[in-house]
Amino acid sequence: MRFLAIFPLFAAAATATLAAPSPSRVARQIDRLIAEDVGLSPGESAPRVGDAAFLRRASLDLIGAIPSPGEVRDFVNDDAADKRTRIVDDLVHRTEFGVAQARYWRDVILSRRLEDRALLVSAALESDLAEWINAGESWSVIAERFITATGSAREDGATAILVAQDGRTEEIAAEVSRVFLGVQIQCAQCHDHPWDSWKREQFHELAAFFPRVGVRPQRGRPIDLVVNVADRRDFPLLRTGANLNRRGRPEHYMQDPERPEEVGARIEPRFFLTGMEAPLGTRDAERRGRLAEELTASEWFSTALVNRYWAELIGEGFYEPVDDLGPGRKPSAPRAAERLATAFTDSGHDLRWLHRTILATDAYQRESRPRRAPGAKPFAANVAQPLRGDQLFDATLAALGVDERRLRGLGGARQGRGYGLATPRLLFNSAFGYDPSEPRDTVQATIPQALARMNTPQLNLAVRALPGAVVGGLSLRHADDASAIARELYLRTLSREPTGEELAVVLDHVDGEGVVASAMEDLFWALLNTAEFSHRR
């Protein structure tokens, strides 16, 4: 009997091994496959990045924050051979991991909002998604929640895509396909896609999974948006077409572009990747539920996700742009992309696993180089990325030693008013954030952003050598020793010590300025305005 009792344990262990391939092993496979796929020889790639830069990079990528001077020193002085693996394991298990990833997806989803009122889902999206990710939930379970959500935007973050697309049937279909499959099928919305093989009808068949979803404002304080389902069995099945009021039991209609005054043909739900169909009259929950199930089981689902994170972490996707995988597109390292996607599926769509794996690759751990020219080989180096709004906000606060909660007190968070846009973080994000799905080389800093970094009065106040502020404290502690203060300022902002050349420039400036404290104010100001500070190296 004992033998039989052990058997399930064996089975479980076997499944676990099968389900979660070793990150380091997969990382080695990926590196090998990339080298073969793109013909990359060891001499052609950038050297391994230094410890300090690795720590800043990994911290920003995983928890959205820069390390403290103490953390940098400890990490650099640690002699353990496996310290990079250990710090990554540590970072992916911090609460900030889920929060940082949730904020990334908030930007992905809400950057494409149709109307600003959709921003009121921000808070719930951030906290719910952070919780699910931190609980180790599978990306497929999370995606299913987004696709099948109902209810209040303020209470359920899973409503985000439906709310951002304002409950519009065709827009929701397009966005679900873009975000979760990396397929831009909406290009076929009006006409057959000029170069992809999707047909106009296939887009509308996808849209036909969503005609019963609607978003309505709910008056009151605070104002809310609610995802409704029009599924009333006691209402007649509408046969007259375009039912914008979402009453009764609507179906989707495809307009004839030649006859815009007519509602067009009624379309039956059919999923373009698998051919799965739902008959007319199927209830909403079943429609969206079956779509979510089929969609998350498809290869495209895993490929789209690993491609997106690969691009975030290495600087370039296998497919570019990150949300346009084809069909008919050739990935830059096909076998590596396929291996990573398959292993991610085997991991149970585990985001922690994916991060541990990608961060263990040589491709990740190389120094950065400027984005490659079109003809050059991909993945020979990492690429420095502009910090997203949240990352820059947190990095700035950390460097200045300011607590976000104190800002809230000052900045009048006006809870419950407007769309919740009034928190300092969201205001900062609206000034400095960008759509993470846009090709990264098109993300450019603007003149108003540069002016804000250089001249915001509060920021300049925080840079001054006042008691209780950074430079004031350092001047006291280091008794006006310019080199020592400069080292600390470098650690606080760039998470590294200055080079000898840089220190010489600083000391030269001190000589010119005369007063150490004011020269250090200048240095602090300058460091906060460097490209290195606002990028993840």
Place this chain on the structure above:
Amino acid sequence: MTHWLRGAEVRLTRRGAVASRRDFLRTASAVAAAGVTMSWTQRVALAAETLRRGGKRCVLLWMEGGPSQFETLDPKPGSRSAGDAGAIATAVPGIQLSENLPELAKAMGDLAVVRSLTSKEGSHPRARYLMHHGYLPMGGANLPTLGSAVAERLDAERAADAAAALPSFVRVGRTSGGGGGGMLGVDYDPLVIDDPSRPPRNARPASSVLRYRRRLGLLERLETDFGAAEGTDLVDAQRKLVAAASGMILSPDMQAFDLEREPLSARQAYGEGRFASGCLLARRLLEAGVTFVEVTLGGWDTHDDNHERSKALAAQFDRPAARLLADLKARGMLDSTLVVWMGEFGRTPRINGRGGRDHYPRAFSAWLAGCGVQGGRAIGATDGLGAEVVERPVSPQDLFCSIYHTLGIDASHENTTSAGRPVKLVDGGSVIEELFA
């Protein structure tokens, strides 16, 4: 930022010629005898010379919330739809405007009023988007707003003259959902000025100019490590950006933002209020070489107390708008400057229980002036109640085609989204020929 910097490159490539307006100013300054500094007005007069040779410009007077046509451009005195305001004769026989617009009535000779705009979009955000982009929102296509599209097209045509320190598109007042550069990139995002009576945000160095320059010097020398290999391009871009931003705020062109430099009489001529200041600022910015200025007057969503509120709002734009036209004319700039007045939709013929009018996209009005538009005419008409367009319907696409046409821009020009999808400036629509014939 790159097109703000293009000037520097242009200067390098055109030896011997006065390549940019700033250069022109510098040259002119240098010519002026030592110790004699030119006044702002003189400098502007010289700049205007070069502008006149150059391209066209545009001002959008944006009426946010949906202005009532009955209380502005399409009064229906004596009908069921009429509110409290009557109609008055204008400088043009046969054309009446609401009595709320006495100054524009005098300027009617310059205005082409379109009374037959019609659309289906009655929700604020979507209509606002439509009347700023010429399209309804489309997922995945990050379209440029009118000001950005115009600035980009006009700059493309006159690269040599685009070397201003100031951006090419300035928006005065907050317009939620007014859009930005979109797929054209941040170069064509508007510089937003919340309050026209104050300088742009963060445009004043927090330290003295001398110390600011020293700090900039330090910053310039610092990024040798990151710039060596890992972030060569990024350090380079950041340096250019810092140079452009600090160049802008330290530039004499920033005086354009300072309304205090305008004589008191000129300020008084525009009247009181933010919108009036915005119109004056618009004129100064156009003179300083800005291509597109959008000035917003909000508060038009008059679901209650429409008559009083519309009257007060009309009083806020009537005088400044008329003054802007007169000023542009006096400076010889109206021939090359298009001024457009519009909002997202009109308001209902029916007056509701709260004395208000609700959203009404089916028939509404706008006006255009300058840049070759024939003034003194009313185009299209609504029925006796103002409920239906009965003559010469004009779609938002027609209006956008006409705006682009007036500015000499090909409305079928295609921009490309990041996904490689080409999108025309306007899809469909045709030019309103009556504006020119």
